[in-house]
Structure formats: C-alpha cells, structure tokens
Amino acid sequence: NKLNIENSANLYFINCTLTGTQIISTGQISLINSTSTTDIQINDGVVSVVNSTLGGKISVKKNKGTLVIGDNVDFDSNLEIINDGTVTTNNPEKILLYLKNIKGSYVINDAVITKTHNFDGSITLNNCTITSTDNRNYGILNLNNCTVNVGPNNTFLTNANKVYISKDTKITGKINDPNNGVTYEGAGKTYVVKQDTINLFFDTSNEGRLSSIVKPGDTLDFQGKIELTHSLIIDKPVNIISSTKDSYIDLHTIGGSYFGENPGNAFVINKDGAYTNVTGVYFHNTQLWIYNTNHVTLDRISAVVEDQRVGSGVGQTSIRQNSSYITVKNSYFRTKDNEGSSTLVLAWADYCTIENNTIEGEGTVGNLLYLTTYNINIPTDIVYNSHNKIINNTIRGPQEPSGICYGICISGYDNIIDSNTLTYSGQGIMFQWGSGVTNVEQDECLFGSGENVVSNNKLYGGCGIETGDIVYNNYMEGLLRVYGKAYNNTANELYLFSSNANVTNNTILGEVTLIGNYEAITNCIMENNTIVGTITITNRVTNTTIKGNDIQGNIIIEGSNNTITDNKIISDSKYSITIIKLAQNNKICDNYLLTKTNGGDLTVNFRDESNIVANNIPVNTKVELVSPSEAIINKAIVIVIKLVDTDGNLIKDAQVLISSSNGNETVTLTDGTYNYQYTPRKIGEDTITVKYTGNHELFRSTNSTKINVIAESENPKEEGKTTPEQGKQPATEQQTTPAKSTNKVTLTLTKAIPKTISKKAKKLVISAKLKVGTQLAKKEKVTFTVKDKKYTRKTNNKGIAKLTLNKKQLSKILKKVKTGKKIKIQIKYNKQIITKYIKVKK
Template structure:
C-alpha cells in the first residue's frame, strides 16, 4: 500500500509538470487516453508465482522509521535482485587484491545476490567485506576445493570469508562443498538454510570447517545441514572468541576421522577490534548432532569453553564424548581452584533438556546449571554446580560443592568431592570415598551406600540394600535411614540399622525420661536411647507447668535422632522446641505458640554447634500467633548441614512492619520483624516439602510500608517444593523471598498471595545470585483493583507481582553485563495468575542470562505486563501469555513502568523472545531502549493497533512471526520509532497485493510529442501474464 502511494505521488508530480504530452498516441488538447490489454485480475494471480517472488525478497531488511516502512540503507528498495547465472558473472563481482585472493566490489554493498549457478574453483579465495544478502533459488553449490586451512604456508588455502565489513549480512539457501567458510570480527551475520558438506578432504585445518572467529558478535547459524566425512580430524562448527552467537535447529553429522562437531574454542584466539576475549553468552539449541560410528578421542559432539553459554534441547547420537569442556593444553578445569584465566573461562554454563544417546558422556564445567537432561553415558560434575531433574543411566561423579537434587540415577553416584548436597533423588548405589567430607545425603531413595570418610551426614533416606561403614568415620552422622528390604551384611561392613523404641511420657514416668533444668528447660535424658520416639500422652504444660523450652540437651546420639511426638488431642503449648547441639526432631505432633516473651518469640528453632547434626520435622500442626514488635516468627532454621520440614500444617498470624533495609533496627538487614519461616545465611541444605503453610497479617505497625515475608530465605542450596503456600493481608505481602542466594530451588508449589496494597508470589532480591530455579509452580497474586483510582492523588497504586528477580547492585540507567553477578536464574513451567490495578507476571530488574520459558501467564488489571526484563541475554521462550489490560500505560514507582504488553524488553542487550503465543489487549511485545534483541517465531494477537512496538532501540530483529492486530497484520503491525538497523521482515500474514502503476519515463520536452512507458505492479513486483484491459491517462484534468 505504501509502495503504491509512492508511485502515485511521482505520477501526479509528472502530470502537473507537463502542459501537453502525448501518451502512446497523438493528442491535440490537454486530455490523453491510452489503452492496453489486461486479462488477469487480482483474484487470478498464480499464488505459486507470488510465493516465488516473495521468497526472492525475503532477505530485504525492512526498517520502520517515523511510522513508515522503508528499506534498510544497505538494500536499495527500487532494485531487483542481482542474479548470477554463470561463473564469469561470479568472477565479475570480485577484484583481485593479491595472488588468488579476490574481494567483492563495493558496488554490491547492500544488494540481494542470487547465485543461481554452481561455482567450482580450485585455488581461489574470496573475501566479502560489504553487507549483502547472498542466496540462491536452487540451492546452488560453491566448491572452492579447500585442502588446507586458513593462512597456512602451503598450497590451496582456499576459503570464503565474511569479515567485519560484511556485518548485517544474510546468507541462505546455498550449498558449500569442500569449502572453508569464515566469519571474522563481524556482527549480526545470519546463515539460514545453508548446506555444508565435506568429502575426504582436509577442510578446516587449524580453524574448523565453518569457523566464526576473532571477535564475532550475534552471528547466527540456523535451520541448516552439515555433513562432514573424513576431513583429517578438523572440527565442523567452531566459534573462537564469539559473544551472543546462536547455533540453532541444525542437523550436524560427522563421519570417519573428524574433529569436534560443535566447538566453542579458545585455541589460536587472537586480539580483535571488537575486544572479545572469551566465548560468552552463546546459545546452542535444538540441534541434532550425530557423531562417527566409531568414537574418537579427538571428536566431541559439543565442546564448550567460555562462561555463561547455554546448551539447550540438543539431541546427541554418539557413543563417544557428548558434551565436554574444550581443550586447553594440560589444564584440568574440573579440579583447578585458582582464580586464573582458565578458571574464568570455564565458569558458569547452562545445560538444559539435552538428550545424550548411545552412551554419550557428559562433563559440566565449574558453576554449571544442569537441568532436565537425559544422559546415557558417564557424567562428571565440576564444583559449585546445580544439578536437578536429570536422568543419568550411568555413573555420575560429583567433584564438590554441588547441589544434586531430584535426579534419577540408575548407575553409581560417586560423591568424590566435599560439601555436596545430595537430596530428593532416586538412585541405585552411592559411594562416598575417603577423599571426600562434609557431604549431606538426605531424603533420597537408593539401593546401597558405601561410606569411607569422616564428617558426613547420611540421614532420612529410604534404601533397599545396605548402608556399609568403612573405617572410624569420625563426626559422621548416619541416622534415621529406613530399610525397605532385607539388608545384605558382609564381613567388611558394619550394619547400622537400629530398631526404634517408643516411649510414652505420662505424669507417672516423666521423671524417668525427661530432664528438667532451671525449672523452664526440659529435654530427653540418658534413659532415652538413640532412635526412640518420645510421645507425650498429656499436654506438656500439664506435665511441666513452668516449661518454656524443649530441647535436646547434651544427649548426642551419633547414629539416630530422638523424635518428639504427641498423642492425639495432646498439645505442646507455648513451649519453644529448640533443636540445638543434639539430635532431636519432631514428628506427628501438635503445637500452639503465642509469642509473649522478649526472648521467646520463636515456636521452633534449629541451630547447630560443635558437630554436624541433621533435623527433620514431619507431620506436625503448628498454630503460631505473634503481636509483639520484636523480631521473631514461627520457625527459625539456622543449620549449616541439613534440615527437612515435610507433611506439616502451619498457621501463622503475625504483624506487618517496615523492612529494616539499613540493618539498624530490631530485625536483621532486609527483613521485617515477623515471618513464618526464616532461613538465615548460615542455613544450607534445607528442604521444605509437601506442607500447607498459611500466613495471615494480624496487625501492622503503622509504618509507611508495613510488610510481611511469609518465607524468608537467605541461605544457599535450599529447596522449597510441593507445598501449598497462602499469604493474606492488606499491606505489602511477599510470600516466598530469597535474598543473596544461589542454588535455591522453588518447584511444584501452589503459591497464593492476596492483599490490598501489594502482593508478590516469589521474590528473589540481592546480588551474587545465580543458578536459582523457579519451576512448575502455580502462582496466583491479587491486589486491589480500583478502576476509578485517581493516579494524581498519590494513593496506593495496588500492585501485584508473580515472580521478581531484583539485582540490588543495579541502580537503574544503562545496565552493564555482569553487574552484581545476578546470572543464570530460571523461571520455567509455571502457571502465573492474578489481577491488580498494576500487575506484572514476571519482572526482571538488572539480571543476566535469565531463562523464562514454558510458562502460562493469564493476568488482568488496569495495566498488565506479562513478562518484563531489564538485563542482558534474557531468553523468553515458548511461553503462553494472555494479557487483559484496560490501559496501555499508567503511573507507577516501578522502574519498568506501568503498561500493558505481553513481553517487555527494556534497557536490555542480546535478549530473545521466541516461540511465544501472546494474546493482548495492547502490544504483544515491546522493545524499548535496547539493542540486539530478537523477536522471532512468535504468534501475537492484539485487539489494538499494533502487535509489536520498538522504541529507541537498535539492531532489533523481528522476523518469522505471525502477527494480527485490530486492523494491521504481519510486518505492517510492527511500529518502529527512533530506531536504527532494525530488521522487520517475513512476518505473516502477508498483506493482500494490489495493482499499481509506475511511470518509467522521467525525461521529456514540454509541448512536444512524447511516448511515456509505464509498468503495472502487483504489490512490489512487476505483474506478469497481462495482455488485455485498458488504462486511461488524463493530463491536466
């Protein structure tokens, strides 16, 4: 439509200028008439021809500026593609710059070039140093007969290279055979639907067959096919010093003697003008990778060197090394603990939902996040990693400091390092060798366990075989492990199972089993053997009227804890249970606690001193009331080793108060005075599972922002799973808060927060927060929804948040990657519901490498934001979002603003929104003050004017989406204001094509006879097969 208007304007200008013109006939007045045959109407167009033309134009880059669609400056809108039909025409495109080396002529900058003939050379190299769209109608082949690698002092160093000048190029539908392909120091180069094959030739020596190197940024290889056979052991797809590159949805096959199939490489890395020093922020996703039938030590399916890369949903068919770190001489990245160059290189990658078949092995580098993978070969996990929800069919080795939770292991788990947390797994056999210590193995199901080292905790596991103790095992706790089959006893091991005793406490025997100290402290005495269950048959206050604290005393039972229970109808009332310096746990008990005393504001406290002890609370009911202004709550979990709360009901009635942000008040820093459960920074390996926890705002302190945190977590490696969590109040209500933590897992909970002023479901806040996972939860948040609220009065805005990532090191403005080390956190498979005046499904404030995928968001309000982020490398993938907002924008104190959109990318870099389905009353996606964003393969429906808005953003790629707004569709439904180098193309549905007329004649002499030629267009293409009809020209009225 815009093209037709442009031609109409030209035509009118021409007619106004002419006073007397003859058009294809003699005229003697100011009116001219022309006739031509036209038989094809718009409804008669051959759609195959239309599709062919559309495909030919696919590589045109569309940019909207000042609300108009125009061509990118590098692509001239009024030129047809250049078609190369012979090798001589191919040669004419290049100029010689040295012996056998040719560079494309500058005249081809910004052109669409179709290589529609096969090109075969034997000794030439070609350099592309201008932006082009290089394609082929017939998938024609370029064969440069590469025998040796890049810049080698031997014959035939042949290659094609896209260098920095070729930034913003697109290469598609070409076949590169026995040809070295380079991309060097370039930005925003895309290879799509290409075919790369090598047969029995040394293509890729020293660099790799398809090599992206020397500081490439945002290079993409997608939807392509690679098949390399016997290339003397060279790697196939290689990135060397690349940032934010993508290798997606490719088929990659290596046969015979080949190198690594996908390789993030650090060998031969050199300085570059882009200043890239590592492979960082790259995405390897949705590829099918097949290795040689005979495994080779020089061939890995995926080799990774660099930090913060994501390897997601790849399928590997190979009997050798499936995923591994890349080589770096004799350096071993799995055991090195020094802060040298390579330690940084191997830090922190994510391996998610990959399938490794045929016994392919797996090795994760330090600080990795490993989730949802299916691994048939052996696996090695480096230090400080999080490993969850994986299936391992062979031996798994943990090298230390790793959170290993909710996995299935059918082989042997070798806990070879120290300070591992192994919880909630189903496993075959476990071994803890003599070289490891300070490991926690709790709440697992397994067959057999062999332990050879000191200072470990093995507790609350179910097993079918045997637990065998080898050696003295000083300071090792083995207790409360339950056998579900007859044990195997051998002469080399010690069987540790003990038959528990049940001791019922009554007024008659209480003095036999209970010690009273200072009239207020009671505890089991030495007559209670380890492993026993103590059941109070009468109310505790009836037995001990002055009791304030029930604790474990100095009875240290190495191999089994003592359980405290109550008989039905019996209550432990207003007595704190203090799990301190000994093994005491709660099971099948009822507690009531009203906080009255300054020093007794907690109902349950767990603390550890002197030795590592593990605690459990199972199947209790706790009713807790607190009205005082001192710091305290229902449960304080301070434990450096292991604690489990499960199958319990907690009802907590507590006051709201100002948060102590500066750390000078009565409560610890960053907390209000009351909570239901608090895990301080020294808590570790806490598991809260299958509980019902209800928190109610009882009173408030009349401060400006009275607040409640229902569950407050400041410890690492803690898990909250399978709970029903409800928080009701009137003021600032936060249900689950995790501050300054890593390896926190919040999964499969039902989380409901209902307030008037402010409600939040899950809130992660702080710095140095990484590898936290929020997965599979149902989160429902509600706040006030006054449609008639006057925003100018300063009254509370009534706001609600489903999930929040808040980087407290980021202070607003331009965000810098790595600021605050808030990285690699995941929000996945959640259902987010709610309503409020201003509502946010997910808000990310200053985080990097966040993964937001497979969520279902259905929220409504005055302004309604589905998923929003300020950060770098945020991935919004495969989410289903339904947004019902009354207004497109509103007022708020929130830095992301108040607005209605499905996805907001704000002040961000290198973020992606892919494969999402969004229904919105306003925009589907908004990109604002950002760079290098990708919005691709989404299905967006808007009931207003636009589906996507791009504001003050650069290098945004909006392609291959299905976009339907109120009236506009496809590309025309995308609004780009004040942007540069944005690409808007190939979005469906296509606008209907209309006929228009373009006057080709631009020169004539006034008052003389002239012949004017014109072309009839269908859309942007010259109409064909037109032989009948009439066109009438009128000149000067």
C-alpha cells in the first residue's frame, strides 16, 4: 500500500504500470515508458518522467521536491499536481490544467487557462485567454496581449507582488492590488532629465536610486550631456528615452580589481527595475550593470569605452546574477584600451536575446561578447547561462589578435549563436577557458556547457568556430573544432575532439585532424565532406568511420580499428593512404584511390597484416607488348598487344592509342588482346607506344617498344662492320662493307677530324654525310659521342649531320683529361659506326 524511497535510493520504473500504491520519495525516481495512476509525494529528491502517462495526485513539497516532466509525457484526466516545490518542463502550456501552483520561471504562450492558479516566480503569459477566477500572484507576473474575462463583478487576480500589463491586454474582471504592485503600460508621466535636473529624479542620498517623484511606468527623457561621478540606479520599471537624440551619459567609471567585486560608478538596473526599457541613449566610459532582474530591453543604445578601466572583471555592459529575459538590440558597443576587460557580458543570465548589435574592440580589450561563470556567485546545481539567443550581430575584433580576446565566448546550455558576422584574426567563437569557479580550474577545458547551437554565421579574417554541440551552415576562414555534430560548414581547417562526433557535408579547404581532447575518442563519423588536404587520424582515435568523402589529399592513420570506405581520394603524394606500422585492424575498402603513379589498393601503404585493404579502385593495369626488334622498311610485322590487371587477367573491350612515326591509331582490344599490323615507312629506329587512358575502375598504363627499321637489301651479316682498331690507333675512315645493292647505307666524314686538340680550344666541328643508295638521307638522327658525352643531330637537306662544340662545352669535357691522353670520337647511325681518337695537348 505504501512504498518509501529513501534518500540514497535511485529507482527506475521501466515499462511498468503503477496503480494503487502510494509512493513517498526522498530519493531519485525515474518513470520511463510507464503508466502511473498512483499518488506520489515528493518530500525531497527528484522524480523524472519520460515517454510515460502520468495520473493520480502528485505533491511536490516546498523547497526540496522536484518534478521533471520530460518529452512525450501524456496526462491522465485524474492528474492533480500540488506544487510547492519545483516543476520543470519544456511545455508548461500542457500541464496548466493540472497545476495549482505555478512556480519558477516560465513563458506560457497561446494557452487557454480555465483553472485557478497561484503564480509564484517569474511568469510571462503571452497571447493567453484566461477565464478562471480568484487567481493569486506572489511573484512577478507579466501579461502580454492577453484576454481576461471572468465577468465584471468577479475577481480575476489578487496581487501580493508585481504585475505588468501590456497596452493590448483586455481585462474584464477585478484586480485586488493592496500594495500598488500593478503597472499598466503607457500609464505613467514623462520627465525631462538634464544635467541641472537629474538630482530631482535620482536621490544621491540613497546611492543614486530613483527618487519618490518617479513612479513605475514613468518615462525619463534624457537630454544633452550629463556627467556625474556616482551611480544611477533604476529600481522601478520605467522607460528611458532621448526624444532629442542627443543624450550623453558619462559616469567616469573606473573599475576595481579584476575579480569584479567593485565595478565602480555604474548605470544600474536591479531586480526592482524589472520591465524597464532603455531606448536611444548614449553611454560614455560608463559601467552598465543589469543585475538580478528580468524583462529589461536595451534598444538603439550606444555604450562606448575609451582609454579607461571600465568593466574590469565584469565587462563594460554586464547582464548578471540570475537575470533573465533581457533583450539587447539594434545597439552599438565599442571598447578601446580598457586594460583587457570584456565588452558585452552575460554572467548567469538566461532567456536573453542579443540581436542586431554592432560590437567592436580596439587595442587591449577582453572578449567582445562573453557568456561567463567568472566573478559570479552561482549556487550549486544551477543551470546557468542558458536558453540565450545571440542573433545577427556584427562583431569586429582588434587589428592585432590577443589571447585574452575572443570574438564570442560561451559557457552554459541551450544557447543559439546564429547569423552573426565576425571579423577578427584571433579566435572567433570559442568556449570559456577554465571553470570560472574558485579553486576549480581545468586548463583549456570546457566547463559546464552543452546543447549549444552555432549556425549561419560568417567569420572572416582567419578566425573560426571552436565550440558548439551542433554547428551548421557556417562560413569561416579559420579553424573548425568539432565536439558534437557539424554539417554544411566551410572552414580552412578542422579538428575533431570528441567521441560520437558526426561531421557531414562540410567543405574543408585544408588539413583535418582527428585528435581527441585529453582522452581517446571513438565512434566518430566523417561523411560526404569535401576536403582539400591531409586527414590525420591520431593514435587516440578508434572505431571511427571515414565514408563518402571527396578528398584532394591523403590520409595518415595512426589509430586502430577505423574504417575508410566509399571515399574518392586523388592525391599528389606517393600514397593515398598511409597506415603507420603500429596501427592495426583498419579497413580500407571500396574507395576510389588515385595517385600520379598508381590506383586502388596499390596506393595504400601499410605494414601490419591485420589491416585489410581490398576492393579499392581503379585497379592497376599493364600493357604487354610482344614484337620483333627489327623490321624491313615497307614490310608489315605483327606486334601483339595485351592489357591485363594486377592479377594478370585480360581486360576486354578496352581502347588503346598506338603511336609511332606513322602517326596515331586507336584500336579496341575485344578479347583483351590485339595483333597490330605495323608497316614501317622510314629507315632507322622507331618507337611504338601503346597507351591505355583508363577509366573510373581501371588505372591508366603505357608501354613502348623500339624497332630498328632497315633497308630491304641490307645484309644483316655484313652491316655495321667498320675498319677495326689496331691497338689504340684510330680507325680509318672506312664505311661498312657495302652490300651488293643500290639501297646500301653509307656514313662518311665530310671533313677530317683533327688528330690533336688543345685544352684551350675554342671550337670543335664534326660532320658526317648519310646516304641510302645514291639518295641523300634527310632528317635522320645521327649520334655523336665525344669522350662519354652523347649528342644527337638530324641530317639536313644535303644529308649532312653536324656537331659543333663551343669553348665552354669543350672545357667541361677536356678539363678531366690529362695532357697526352686521347679522347674517343664516335659517329653512329643504326649499325653504321665511325670511330676516331684525338690527342689532348696544353
């Protein structure tokens, strides 16, 4: 009949049905995929409900009990929640019918309220219809564009604290307000505030607070230049404007230490100043201090700090200490040389909107927009800096980057950083360094942050995005660090730091490093990215998949148990993928891998046989040629062409290009082989080249063969003979033994080669004449060898090939030859050879 859950207990009900039994809890209870119609009394601890149906009577005791209603929770019609403690939900509209006491900070939109409630906290009702009578307010209640109709003679609300009612809210019914805590928008007076009248409206004997003249809902119209040396404190909901558009407030702030305990003279909006609006006012060298308050709007203001210590430890415009629903929009913030403090700061601020502002830093300044936990007293277990929106701001950093200045720096949960433009050569969007908690520092670690979204931002000047749980649609000219999910971004470089990260559809114009942040990372996915650079998978990375990417670089794998598949890698390196010798059990399969010299599996370099490399394309190919070494001019020979893969299998139906002195011809290797009929048309050496250009699955290959083409009537047994050398004596100028044919080839010197040559000789000329039968052989290549240096010259229209060596060329040849020694001179055309020797003298 009764189940007691003690303090230390942690009980899970999963796929359960609870009926009848009363649960009294001082521990931790979780209902998951369950149905409960039993009564639950939460004296202490937490009861969490997810994916369940909830009924019965639930009592949440004051200050100690907490009911957390998660996603996909339905309510039985008999549910009643008696809430004196804390109820947490993302959908307050859904539970209104079941709550008597609405405690905490809620924004309720478009709801129909038919049940009587006690409002106790910071509650905003937007566009709601209310028909319940005898409601009570113990906190701050804001009614925006609501319709209240309980009848003219019935009581709608009894107010014990503060109520703010917009102009467009229509109320039929009575409001009991014994303490005059109800403020109606637009109902106050307007006062002109100038240098000589300001003391009428701010009481210097009471720390600069608003005087008794100013009532909630009044308007203060600041005009002209106002310079003071004390604080101004807004402790009532008022409107602050400048109808003359010339307001200039300078409190000559000089901040205290960098621990933030003394910000100096400040323009303060405190808790009692909730629902204040500040529009079109210019602040100079003045600390703006939005402290422990809510529903404050700063619109079209300017806050400029120049060459003065304003904001030390807190930021020149500081929204802090459990402030919420603060809106800063259409405003200008500039900080120049304020000794390194930040510009616009949120420190334990929730549900704030920072939109369409310009923020600039110059010289020695701190972070430009900063969500921080430093120098703020945050109770244990408080979720801080959460649900804020930083939207469409223009941020410009100092000309010189600084380690103490980030463009946007965040800590906290569920914040949105969207559509901002940031120009800075330092770090762009970054996480807070350290913990921000006294004596609890975690070097370079993110402290207390999660579920933050960074999207649609543009970052120029070399800065990047180095934080965020979901990062998408951003353009940056610097580094992208990934801790969660990143997609559709463009960056110059990418670092992956966390397990279970998902990187998809990004364009990375440089290196990618999977590195881990102080610990090993695993189960990451990189898919469908375009990467122009090397991917390095360090030894702390395991069980990670690189899939479907277009990579214009290569991959270096130092870790084990990773999968590389379905990628296209075109690399200028020797290898497309290199697995270092200690890495094991990596799978490299089904990729398109291409280097300048190889394709497919042959482009993967690895040692450990536990690594699997298979089915990568293009498969390497080889052109095989079988041909005679000699052919007779104008008579056909057969050259056998084969195209095979790395296993020696014939590749069918491939086209190859055949090039020779006859020109170019394309043929198809129907069965993987082809008998090519080659008919030489010129005497001399001919090179036949066969080129396969390849396709997506097969790598290109080329092979060549050289064929010596001779005249038809040459006697192969006689050709090539010359007058033999006698010892070291030079050969005589004799040609090869003539064949009995009119087509014999003859090679003769046109001028005798000198018998001696000086080391200082300025020129050496050697020429020879080539004939086929009685015809002069034109445009044929003749090889000249002087000592061990070869030269090739073509015969001219007279059949003469001529070699001329100048002084510089001769000097290089002769400087290593001792005086009195001989150098060998040889002239060669096919097998026709003339050999001479020249003696070297001084």
